Amino acid sequence: MTTRQENPxxxxxxxxxxxxxxxxxxxxxPPVGDLLIDGVVYRDCQYGALTTFYDRLVDTDDQxxxxxxxxxxxxxxxxxxxxxxxxxxxxxxxESCIEIxxxxxxxxxxxxxxxxxFGGPIFQSDQGVLCLTIDFQYLSGxxxxxxxxxxxxxxFSRALVVGNSP
Numbered sequence: 809m810t811t812r813q814e815n816p817x818x819x820x821x822x823x824x825x826x827x828x829x830x831x832x833x834x835x836x837x838p839p840v841g842d843l844l845i846d847g848v849v850y851r852d853c854q855y856g857a858l859t860t861f862y863d864r865l866v867d868t869d870d871q872x873x874x875x876x877x878x879x880x881x882x883x884x885x886x887x888x889x890x891x892x893x894x895x896x897x898x899x900x901x902x903e904s905c906i907e908i909x910x911x912x913x914x915x916x917x918x919x920x921x922x923x924x925x926f927g928g929p930i931f932q933s934d935q936g937v938l939c940l941t942i943d944f945q946y947l948s949g950x951x952x953x954x955x956x957x958x959x960x961x962x963x964f965s966r967a968l969v970v971g972n973s974p
Contacts (some may be wrong), residue, residue: 820945821928822957823967825850826938830896830908832960833967839929839941844968850931850939859884860927862942863920864953865907872953874909876920877927877940887930887938896961910960923947 821839825831833845843850858880865874879885888906892899898907909918925946931939944954958964 820943821967822942822944823850823931824908824940824942825965826891826894826897826940828894830894830960830962831965832957832962833965835941835967835969837969838943839931839967839969841969841971843931843939843941844970845939846965848933848935848937849970850933850937853930853932855881855883855930857928858926859930860940861924862927862947863923863925864948865909865918866921868917872948872950872956873911873918874907875942875947876905876907878905878924880926884930891938910956910962 821835821837823831823833823835823839823843823845825833825845831845835843839852842852860877861880862878863876864872865876867873877888879888885904888899888904891897891906896908898909899905900907925943928941928943931941933939944957948954
């Protein structure tokens, strides 16, 4: 049996749950199957592993302030339309991306780092709540960036990979 300390991929994955409040949940292993977060099962939407690409958003001091998500496949943009009305999600006019800021809905003077890492599977609860997964190591291996993420204005939880999707 592999423990978290022995598994180099443990806790590199982050689940972002887009409910009334943003939930950030480190995932106990790569998200293959369904996820269990706060007693709710999020089922893999079966879009595959490369659903989005994402960039770090930084402020004028190059501090990590959020994430910009772009659809990598056609089925994702309608999901972004659903998320755009959430108070912590910003959808730039005439763009297909969404932006999530750790402190404010929109931070002035921000820019994308344009590093474009690919996002993982997308999940949805039976209630229709969406969950995007990212491999944080592809976004940033920097401890300062991880601290910025973990100090976000969000709920924090844990995500467990459970079973396999049908």
